[in-house]
Amino acid sequence: MFEELLEDVAQTNGLRETSTWLKLAAGLGAIVLCLLSTGYAAPLFIALILSAAILVLARVDLRTYAELFLVPLWFALMSVAVIVLISGGEHVFWSWDPLPFLALSITRESINTGFFVLCRVIGGMSALLFIALTTPMTDLFVVMRKVRVPDFVIDLAMIIYRTIFFLLDQVRQVYHAQVMRLGYSGWKESVHTFSMMCGAAFIASWDAGDDLVRAMDARCYDGKFALLGENRPVELRPLAALALFLVGASAAVVATQGMTLL
């Protein structure tokens, strides 16, 4: 189960003790810079640095990271292929008009645009993965409260977070029980079995909700969720590293302005 994997990696990563603010600044800053950049080199540079940080500083396993990266990259590649084929340009390398309203062509401009988009996606993805892999949800709750997200939203988010894992567990148990009794042996059976699993999950969540209310009542619930633990302080060395990264990336954005592949 993917969500659990991500969260588990985040809970044990090497940058766990670094201030959440710094990690968020690095990730969000990188995304903004990727969007501001007009050349392909700066997003690649950002991706390189952040990937290195994820692998070396956060000590995330290379395989895990590669797997996480490849899934969205596959979608990105397909979109880029469409961009390359659809958008036109002056330097035509290859073209084909299969239908009167559809013209496919590969031009220098379209390759440049496609590659630029791909680099941006890679940069943005590494930034998102950097946040996801180094900052567990439980730390983000602290930040949410600090930036004045309404309490009821945070409380709901926390209950949902807690329940997701419980529900995943239930679903996994039902799924295993179904697989063991050959529930997914054919297409028709699969549909039927899957619908049964959804039903079971619904009932389980209903039950869990009942129990949650009871558990909260038994512990004197009065509309308050516990204050979240303290945030880790901003330390000098990570702060310097962040500043260096942002300045370097900004410089790269400026220096490689308008740079194209061909």
Add this chain to the structure above:
Amino acid sequence: MSSIVLEARDIRYQYPRGQEAIKGISFHFRRGEKIALVGPNGAGKSTLLQMFNGMLRPDSGMMLFDNKPMEYDRASLRELRRKVGFVLQNPDRQIIAPTVYQDVAFGPTNLGYNEVAVKDAVTTALRHVGLPGFERRPPHQLSGGEKKRVAIAGVLAMDPDVLVFDEPTSGLDPSGSEDLMELLDELNHEGKTIVISTHDVELAYPWADRAILLADGQIIKEDVPDVAFGNTKFVRMAHLSVPTLLELSAELEKRGFSITGRKPRSVLDMVHIIESQARGSCGHPAPGTVTVCNVDTIAPGTIPLWVQARPGIAVGAMGTRAKQCAAMEQVLLEFTYGVIDKCILRALRGKDSLILTNGSMVGRVTERVEAYCRESGNTVQVTRFDSCEPGKI
């Protein structure tokens, strides 16, 4: 000590559109007692437990807490639930918050403690259940036993007078169960009244001060465990089994062993019965000694030295703090549960042992050994080892 804390007077309860789950039950618990509610599945144990903190309200009859009838308005219920802590069977259903800290802090926060007091309560509770340093862990990464402890800590943080456990050892491995029962003992020793529901007679028999046998929504028998479990008729009615020790002693009695006074409640008692009949045939060496060490006051590093200076000594740890201390000092533990009895057994074979424990439990070792000596006529020496001058090692 003997004031009544929780009382039921002829309570009845029927689930909506269901059969009657509780059919007229009366009982009372005294402060500081250890009570086991024992009965088969569907006997109404869980239903009954939920009345202790006002989660369910009896249809007729009366529940009393501290000799006052329970009120079911919001404010009274809050007060009641603060004083009667309830630990559910499935910790997953009890743990609400995304981190251990937040979950344990849930009760205190809702009771309106300030931030410092909340933090204090959480730290104390986690230390109590042996999970310090777990504050920021998310519950779904914990093992079953750890989750159970978090659930208990969440209740302990509210400092209740009465602790109610629904099937406390379900889902735990044997050593986890033993650890948990020891934790319950520790809490009881600090003055808390403890009520557990279980269908495990082997667990309830040696542990409880009083056992209540339930079946089909009614009390079948309420007495000290050896009487409650000793009567095969009642035990059969409650779909239970006679504890092995009781069965064994009954069989020995039929074979001419005279078992006077209390029925055996532990292996130690059993050994005493057998040995006292067969005296002469198995000679007793001079009894060994039991040494008690308080891990709260001892200087770090002295325990391993002391143990090394006495080859052949066995070390046991009682309580979570003592076990942590032993792990930190890298002392190999021979006994982790039933420690006092096992050390007395060793002493009777002429071997020495050391018991690591903390503050409130130190006195209990002496009490237990003295009680045993009084009953059996054997003598076992208990010595204290609190601080140690280097020369004396």
